[in-house]
Amino acid sequence: MTLGAAALLAALLFVAANLWVLGRTHSRIEQTLPMCGGERVGIVFGTSHWTRSGVRNPYFDARMSASARLLRLGRVDHLLLSGDNRTRFYNEPVTMWRDLRGRQVADADMTLDYAGFSTFDTLVRARDVFGVEEAVLITQAWHLPRALYIADAVGLEVTGCAVPSPSRRVSGEWRLQAREWVARVAILGDLYLWGREPHFLGPLEPLEVAPPFWEAWLFPEMPETPTR
Template identity: 75%
Template structure:
């Protein structure tokens, strides 16, 4: 390459390298911030999870793309039913996607938990939990939740807790017991990207939930 062309080309490469380095540092720094702010409030042992009046169970598909039962769904349902039995929570808010009549996460969770002997009066279904942000916004603004235990996988909890903090919820996290699952690294990698996007949602674009609706304060039934 002629010297006359190399100098500007080199300058462009250095500029691109600098931009890439800054983006990587921002990406890692954003994740480190979310993890640092939340890790002390995540418990991995169900019996010692912080007792709260309401447990939010985040929806996920009942089945994998391969047609087998989703182990992440199974872990969340198992954890939620055990938390109710151990009285770590008094009521479960089952929040998930219900965009079509063929896909209904809240009803699927409700059916599964009924089969695990969880009472109907101890469950409320939120059909507009289209995202983690929407679920937590609706918990506060529609269902009147103030103190809550978040029930999901350990890699999802930091982002969920961070959003809860930003919304003014008093939240702690209870990690659903994990089993070795093939391909979980893809979900963890996606979660790293989602944490960065969450900072933009909260502090740049001022995201709003897709749908709120009228207030429906939770009714917590007494235990026998």
């Protein structure tokens, strides 16, 4: 009976923790891509270019397609591409950069973060290394609640942009979503119990965000008044 009661309590706490994270964030998740953004910076979370079965990862494609479209629509002005680069054989930021260049995104509109080993690391580094204060987070809908919750906890002002779902069913999607339920509980411990820190920080390197084209058109620089 004691073990049963403990298991029931653990299950209730597990569900309650997830509902807490979902409840605190759902109102700031935009599901319609053209309505996303409205911030200067979009943070794009890295993921593998390929699945374990050796086919192109549709979640990666969805993030890249959405990011490029948000730039074209003028919903963001700059993309912070943050991902894992633990070894020279695996480099998520460079893979994102190459893909986006193929989608006609200019180099000046992208910054690469090579130490975004986790959602937590990406968001703390965005604040402490790249000087980001406000941003839109670009990723799948099931990932956004945890990302938004972490961003709130570290003091970022963010909204979430849910990228469109793949047109075809993805094998093992249920495992990703189940893992996300566990990750939401784990992040509460990281934030409030264990004092988690990112793997690497570094000196402040503020993003160089080019002004949107319409800003230069509407507000041209006034000529200097000649001195006499």
